[in-house]
Every structure is written in structure tokens, then in C-alpha cells.
Amino acid sequence: MSLLNDTIAGIRYQDQDTRRRAKDRLDRLTMPHWALGRLLDLALDLAGMTGSLQPVVERRLIITMAGDHGVADEGVSAFPREVTGQMVANIAAGGAGINALARVAGARVQVVDMGAACDLSSLAESGRILSRRIAPGTANMAVGAAMSREQAVRSIEAGIELAQTFAADTDLFGTGEMGIANTTPSSAIVAVLTGATVEQATGCGTGIDVERRKHKVAVIERALQVNRPDPDDGLDILAKVGGFEIGGLAGMILGAAAQKKAIIIDGFISTAAALIAQSLAPASTDYMIAAHHSIEQGHCLALERLGKKPLLDLDFRLGEGTGAALAMNLVEGAQRILTEMATFEEAAVSQGNVNQ
Numbered sequence: 188m189s190l191l192n193d194t195i196a197g198i199r200y201q202d203q204d205t206r207r208r209a210k211d212r213l214d215r216l217t218m219p220h221w222a223l224g225r226l227l228d229l230a231l232d233l234a235g236m237t238g239s240l241q242p243v244v245e246r247r248l249i250i251t252m253a254g255d256h257g258v259a260d261e262g263v264s265a266f267p268r269e270v271t272g273q274m275v276a277n278i279a280a281g282g283a284g285i286n287a288l289a290r291v292a293g294a295r296v297q298v299v300d301m302g303a304a305c306d307l308s309s310l311a312e313s314g315r316i317l318s319r320r321i322a323p324g325t326a327n328m329a330v331g332a333a334m335s336r337e338q339a340v341r342s343i344e345a346g347i348e349l350a351q352t353f354a355a356d357t358d359l360f361g362t363g364e365m366g367i368a369n370t371t372p373s374s375a376i377v378a379v380l381t382g383a384t385v386e387q388a389t390g391c392g393t394g395i396d397v398e399r400r401k402h403k404v405a406v407i408e409r410a411l412q413v414n415r416p417d418p419d420d421g422l423d424i425l426a427k428v429g430g431f432e433i434g435g436l437a438g439m440i441l442g443a444a445a446q447k448k449a450i451i452i453d454g455f456i457s458t459a460a461a462l463i464a465q466s467l468a469p470a471s472t473d474y475m476i477a478a479h480h481s482i483e484q485g486h487c488l489a490l491e492r493l494g495k496k497p498l499l500d501l502d503f504r505l506g507e508g509t510g511a512a513l514a515m516n517l518v519e520g521a522q523r524i525l526t527e528m529a530t531f532e533e534a535a536v537s538q539g540n541v542n543q
């Protein structure tokens with residue numbers, strides 16, 4: 188079997204017995220019942236994911252995957268393609284938004300070149316980024332498939348391998364990406380996998396105006412007509428209207444799930460990758476935590492399809508893993524409540540008689 192098929196076959200749903208035992212403890216903690224709300228739901232998830240009442244979320248890693256997109260030729264972004272490589276260098280030097288927010292979370296940031304258009308070999312050779320380049324950007328999905336099915340598999344398998352390697356010294360993963368024009372393939376993926384119209388699934392990305400957004404919708408509609416991706420085949424969708432960094436992130440998510448590690452899903456593009464992972468392995472959603480609600484139109488639809496409620500709502504639309512980084516301390520909050528807070532019996536606190 189292939190790495191992809193093996194990985195999919197190895198993903199288990201959360202451990203229900205550990206969830207039950209965690210629920211039993213959380214029900215008895217010294218507070219009015221469930222008074223920490225969704226932080227407690229998150230604590231249950233951590234227990235179920237790791238199969239432990241003492242989950243650890245100390246060693247944190249944001250993987251920021253970069254890729255370019257042939258569909259940028261259609262004028263769907265407010266920024267030129269070369270920004271992808273320039274921002275990769277900025278992140279590698281520690282000067283991007285993700286670097287500042289990862290420092291708040293005590294997380295490492297690893298940039299991976301999945302297929303930027305420009306030459307990033309000097310950054311890779313000096314060890315500041317990792318190179319898993321599939322090709323120098325995808326083909327233009329408005330005129331044909333973005334990549335071959337074989338490239339789609341390779342991009343996902345590169346992500347799985349990275350998750351396997353990093354799992355040795357990572358307790359908590361976060362996804363991030365950098366890729367000019369990548370909201371275009373992401374909207375296409377969201378439309379195909381949610382059944383929504385392209386109009387509903389498409390936003391303004393880096394900041395295009397109303398007219399350009401109309402054009403972007405038309406480009407995505409054309410890409411779907413030309414390629415006819417099969418909604419029941421995540422690999423077909425990725426190959427026809429996806430991106431290399433999106434495939435890499437889908438692989439990271441599958442790899443983390445197979446290792447029973449929590450993975451925080453960043454914004455719109457990361458959620459599109461999560462939808463690909465869900466379509467390949469429904470149980471992988473049990474290991475995903477939705478970081479935040481991006482203001483990119485279509486993110487709500489994607490989160491709904493994933494069955495996830497985001498932790499934060501800060502009007503972000505940056506990507507890079509910024510929302511995932513900020514959510515990491517909330518995940519630590521959930522873990523500390525489960526592992527550090529006393530029960531009524533332990534602290535000798537009188538219980539009320541409120542119906543639970």
C-alpha cells in the first residue's frame with residue numbers, strides 16, 4: 188500500500204472511553220457546571236484525541252506551507268506572484284506576522300516550499316526553510332488541471348512525511364500557508380465540497396475590489412466547468428482545482444491525525460485543505476481544532492461542512508498560521524483546566540443543587 192493509503196487506514200476516531208472519563212472529571216470541577224463552556228469541550232477533545240487524561244500540548248509547531256498558482260495569470264489577486272517568495276524569506280527571517288504571534292504561543296515556525304514560482308534554493312540550502320517542491324507553481328486551473336493526480340498524491344504524502352518526522356518532538360501542530368492567489372483554488376474546493384455556489388464561496392482575498400471579485404467568481408466557475416472535479420474524490424478535486432501547499436497541508440492534517448496529535452486549522456485556505464483531508468479520511472476531523480473565523484467569505488460554509496466552531500473571531504484574513512498561533516494558548520488553557528483544576532471532593536467545596 189502507499190503512504191497515503193496506509194495513513195488513511197491508520198486514522199482512528201477519538202477514544203470514547205477516555206472522553207467519558209474526562210467528562211466525568213470535568214463535571215466535578217470546582218465551578219458551576221460547565222462554567223468554562225467551550226474550553227471544556229476542547230479539553231474533552233484533547234483527551235479523546237490523545238487517549239489520555241493528562242494530554243501534553245507543550246511543544247508547538249506551526250508549519251507554514253508555500254506555493255504559487257498558475258491561476259494568478261487571470262488577475263484574481265491584489266498582489267503580484269513574487270510576493271509569495273518574498274514573504275517566505277520574511278517568515279524565514281522572523282519578521283512576519285506569524286513569527287510575532289508564534290513567539291506569543293511559544294511555537295516554532297517551519298516554512299516549507301511546496302512549489303513557489305521563484306527559486307528558494309538558497310534559503311533551503313542554508314536550512315532556513317524546507318524544500319518539498321513539487322513544481323514551480325501549479326498550472327492555470329481556468330484552462331486545465333492545476334496539477335496531475337500523481338502530483339496531488341506527492342504533495343499530500345510530503346505533508347504526511349513532515350507530520351511523521353515532526354511528531355517526534357511536537358505535541359501540538361498548527362497549519363499555515365503563504366501563496367498569492369491561493370484563495371481562488373480554496374474557494375473552488377469549498378464550492379465543490381460544500382455544494383455552495385462559487386458566488387457564496389468566494390471572497391476578496393488580499394483585498395480585491397467588487398469588480399475584480401466578480402471576475403474572480405467567473406474564473407472559478409470556468410475552472411469548474413473546464414475540469415469537472417468529482418465531489419466524491421478529494422484527490423481529483425485537489426489535482427484539478429487545488430494547490431501544492433493545500434495538498435501539503437491536507438497531508439499534514441492526515442499525518443497528525445494518524446499520530447493522534449491535535450492540529451489547529453488556521454484560516455480559509457487551511458480550512459479548504461482540511462476539507463480535502465476530511466473527504467479522504469472522515470475520522471481526521473476528530474483531530475482538528477478550528478482556530479478562528481476568517482472574514483474571507485466562504486469560511487463559514489467551510490467550517491460548517493467540517494463540523495467545527497472556531498475559537499476566535501478577530502476579523503483576520505492574513506493566513507500564515509496567525510490564527511492557529513493565537514489559538515495555541517487557548518488549547519493550553521483547556522489542557523490546564525483538565526490537568527490542574529481540583530474537583531469539589533478534592534478541594535472540600537460544597538456543591539450546589541443546580542440541575543446538570
Ligand SMILES: O=C(O)c1ccc[n+]([C@@H]2O[C@H](COP(=O)([O-])O)[C@@H](O)[C@H]2O)c1
Pocket residue numbers: 263264265266364365366367368369370371391392393394453454455456457481482483503504505506507
Ligand atoms: O487565512 C485566511 O483566511 C486568508 C484570507 C485571505 C487571504 N489570505 C492570504 O492571502 C493570500 C491569498 O490571497 P489572494 O487574494 O492572493 O488569493 C495568501 O497568502 C493567504 O495566506 C489568507
Ligand SMILES: Cc1cc2nc[nH]c2cc1C
Pocket residue numbers: 266270274364365366393505506507
Ligand atoms: C504582504 C502579504 C503577506 C501575506 N501573508 C500571507 N498572505 C499574504 C499576502 C500578502 C500580500
